[in-house]
Amino acid sequence: MERNNAIDFIKFFAILSVVVIHVFPRDSQIGLFILDNFSRFAVPFFFTASGYLFGQKMIHKRDSFDYFKKYIIKILKLYLCWLFFYMMYDVLILYKDAADVPKEFAQYINHFSFLDLIYYGTGTSGYQLWFLTALIWSVIILFGFFKLKKARLLLTISLIFNLLGLFGQSYSVFYDLPL
Incomplete structure (x- = not known):
């Protein structure tokens, strides 16, 4: 399987986002709020990329x-x-x-x-x-x-759980989901 440069490119920004999430102080400044919440794509991206690459190998392996x-x-x-x-x-x-x-x-x-x-x-x-x-x-x-042979179903279920988790934690400012 060939290297996927697009995934590597996004990984760079995801790594920076993980650093942003853990390094910047948690205060009420709107800029840091936006930066912190924008960076929340990183961990789901790493899981998605790992799943995608794993799935590609599964397709091509006997x-x-x-x-x-x-x-x-x-x-x-x-x-x-x-x-x-x-x-x-x-x-x-x-x-x-x-x-x-x-x-x-x-x-x-x-x-x-x-x-x-x-x-x-x-x-x-x-x-x-x-x-x-x-x-x-x-x-x-x-x-x-x-x-x-239900990978698409898993993708849909995962997206729903991810959105529930986001509104239960990171985006509770917009809608507080008490789960």
Whole structure:
């Protein structure tokens, strides 16, 4: 499959948008409000681009399940490596700052849950790992709909959920959807 330069071009602006979302202060200035909300296309774009590229590979591969399995394992390895990194980082900070290290360490270990690690991608200071767990679940869902030949239905459902999420969070200034 050839490289898609249009996707790479938009990725550049999406990366800048992610930086804008996380760096600019949240205050009442209208310019920052507009900039922050305009930048909200970035994360849905990354999911859409990943799904599109995954789908293209699925179309062109004879053994689509084998490709699916390799893709999931690759993302899972990436997630687990970074999860281990952030866990070690957290433990080092704990040993540096804690007065009662065994008690603090026990609390750190006890606050982990399977749901946090596998579904939400949280539990460590590496909160940004949520993207990898969400990508894994998204690819699993996409693969299932792809096998059922219902990818267009999934696109429609995803668009509806995305709009609901936007009005439930980012665009609640316009219409507050309490979900």
